[in-house]
Amino acid sequence: MPKIKPYKRIMLKFSGEVLKGNDEPIDFAVLEDLCKEIKAIHRKKIQIAVVVGGGNIWRYRDNKEKGMPRVESDFMGMMSTLMNAAAMRATLERLGVPARVLSALYVSMGEPYLRRKGLDHLEHHRVVICAGGTGHPFFTTDSAAALRGLELECDVFLKATKVDGVYDKDPMKHKNATLFKTIDFDQVLEKKLEFMDTTATALCREGKLPVVVFDLMKKGNLAKVVAGKSVGTMVHV
Numbered sequence: 073m074p075k076i077k078p079y080k081r082i083m084l085k086f087s088g089e090v091l092k093g094n095d096e097p098i099d100f101a102v103l104e105d106l107c108k109e110i111k112a113i114h115r116k117k118i119q120i121a122v123v124v125g126g127g128n129i130w131r132y133r134d135n136k137e138k139g140m141p142r143v144e145s146d147f148m149g150m151m152s153t154l155m156n157a158a159a160m161r162a163t164l165e166r167l168g169v170p171a172r173v174l175s176a177l178y179v180s181m182g183e184p185y186l187r188r189k190g191l192d193h194l195e196h197h198r199v200v201i202c203a204g205g206t207g208h209p210f211f212t213t214d215s216a217a218a219l220r221g222l223e224l225e226c227d228v229f230l231k232a233t234k235v236d237g238v239y240d241k242d243p244m245k246h247k248n249a250t251l252f253k254t255i256d257f258d259q260v261l262e263k264k265l266e267f268m269d270t271t272a273t274a275l276c277r278e279g280k281l282p283v284v285v286f287d288l289m290k291k292g293n294l295a296k297v298v299a300g301k302s303v304g305t306m307v308h309v
């Protein structure tokens with residue numbers, strides 16, 4: 073297990089569902105609170121890359137009964153991440169945090185994703201929001217975050233969720249579910265733990281990129297994780 077220490081460059085991944093309001097795809101109060109948490113760690117000179125999902129707007133598994141072919145549906149999901157990325161960039165910049173959208177899909181509201189460009193923005197202390205997934209269907213935004221985290225030489229993949237870590241079974245269904253404080257990738261694959269898809273898990277395992285799964289909704293947790301404090305579950309090689 074890697075020694076937990078303060079991180080200098082992070083990949084922060086959270087789902088689009090985190091942003092979803094009761095009657096609207098984006099709850100801007102939630103988005104602003106999240107961006108304020110990002111601002112707090114940005115002030116400490118942490119280099120921050122972000123991948124946000126698009127499930128608050130469109131996701132294949134939620135709409136597969138509607139007859140939309142998988143490829144087209146996945147591209148709709150990728151475009152949904154662009155909408156979330158645009159909202160996040162605007163909110164960060166309103167809060168005084170420089171941010172850039174780098175997209176795997178060509179759009180005029182962001183820059184094309186290029187590894188070297190992403191590294192340059194990080195080194196100049198700009199938040200890099202990686203949008204458009206991998207640019208290809210059949211891949212989740214978890215896989216996109218793992219890929220970008222490795223390409224951008226991040227120290228850690230922070231998988232922000234609405235639960236406080238990885239359990240041996242669904243804690244919403246089983247009161248006796250056990251929380252792992254640490255677990256290795258081989259155990260994750262062996263036990264078929266589904267906190268992220270197997271492609272993302274395999275990428276992180278092969279690239280030796282540790283993952284921390286934690287509760288994003290608890291204020292201050294992001295700063296604690298980045299500081300190297302024991303929060304959530306550490307997944308390691």
